[in-house]
Amino acid sequence: MDDHVPETRATRQEPVSALSMLKAKRQRQGSPDSAHSRSSSQSKNSIQDRLFTKLLQQVIPTDDDEETNNGDKTMANSPQKPPFSLPAMTNNFRRFNGRIGVVFLFQAQVEELFCWETPTHTVSFLFVYSFICLQPHLLLVLPLVVFLLFIMVPAFLTRHPPPPSTSTSSTTPYYSYDGPALAPAKTIKPAPETSKDFFRNMRDLQNVMADFSDGHDAVVSLVAPLTNFSNEKLSSALFLGGTVATVLLFLTAHLLPIRFFLLIGGNAAILSNNHKIRQFFQGLLEDVGGLSDLESPLGDEEERELFGKPIPQTPAAAVSALEKFADISLDTDPEEREVEIFELQYRVGSSESGWDNYLFSPLPYDPLSPSRIAGDRPRGCRFFDDVCAPSGWKWKTKKWELDLDCREWVVERMITGVGFEVPGVTSEGKAIIDEVGGWVWDLPADSPSHDEDEIPTMAYGDLQSETKHERKSSKDSGKYTTRDWEEGASASYEVGEWRRRRWVRIVQRMNVPSTGTTTVTYSTLNH
16 A cells, blocks of 8 residues: 555646646746737737848848858858847847946046046046156056056945934045945946936937047048058158158167157146146247237138148148148159960861961960860950950050060970971071071870981970981081971971960050049958
8 A cells, every 4th residue: 555655646746736837837928818919019020020131131231151252261160140130230239328338437537537627636647647657667557556446445335335424514434344244236237228328328329429430531531642642742752751760760769768758748738638728828829929820719711820831721731731742753654564365276187288277365275284185175366456455454565576486485384295496507506597487386196206317306396307317418518408397397297286376565554543532441351
């Protein structure tokens, strides 16, 4: 009987546990009606979000294909980031806006510090800055001091607040550092979406985006005309001046008192924001009578001058003023190159003297070229007039010139299995001036057997080769016999199916108008 008791209890507890689990699940999810309505609304919203996301994906191109085709192992092994999605962007913006308040708070405190809202704080910062400029090794101590004074001490004071004051007069709070903590620890929480801080962060984020856009446009309008070589004289002068300054600083940088420059410059920049100091120097300059017009009110259209020279008021005026100092001469001759084209001819039938003009190809189509080994036909055009200059270049000469020295480009390309024409040489060692066509033809795959008295033909064929008997007879007669390539070919060996010769022509780079601009995006620079 005792053996059956645990079994009956287990069987009785199974429906009870299932019922309790069902009740707990209903308590977590709420009533069935509310759960159904909530699921239907979520499905409705998700369908809308999905449709809108699909529409944006069709409009906005993705970079997944570019990253996949890049072939970089590090990119392939790195975790893939999620694609663009409207719900994800909305959720991330809410999270970001709820946590960006600390950045705007720091920005406000920095502005108050440099604008002399609290003079004691600004003066204290000047003392600290001056002390660090005189002793730069204290920069290693500064992060620890900021961590202790601005993070740890406020956190401890929050846990140990002073007792409530009982007197009516304002006195300094008394902090007790003995005993247990009296208050909970302070934690940084994101601003709720319905709070005023959340909307303040949205306002500050909106203003920061506008300020960044204005600053970006101002910097581009000032720096781009100086550095993008739209005005080559001005950009070249700046490049030359920067190169000279770099060389001089590389040699003399260790002699400059950098600490005193930072000390004087930093203090002068912060002190110039104090309105009292600005008024003092303005009055001093007015008394001297030199620069009273520098602080003229807005709306005054009179021309301001500095040491008798007008001060530029806009970036365009500053660029035009710098152009007067960029009086250097530039080489305006465009770059020149030599281009080549190969005239290919195909042997017709079994006759060695019949050749058909095939086409003009950028490659010589030699016996060991990859396209010929693969069985592909040569590519090119039929006539000289159809040959175009490379992109960005134009023809300088009007006609093509035949390259008669075929030995040079054959040996330079290490082409084997071909024969070419060379001028003959007399017995006295003087070159015979024969008209050579510059042809380079293929050698047959199976060369005929040579006689014992005939000189063997090498991979680079020479049609002026002669037998010993012919050389002996020429010496006896005192004459040097020459033969054209057809006779030599028929006498010594057969020719292949293709022959080619090289034509050259001079091109020069086209001048791009100075008004043309090129748009550069940061996404392109990142890739």
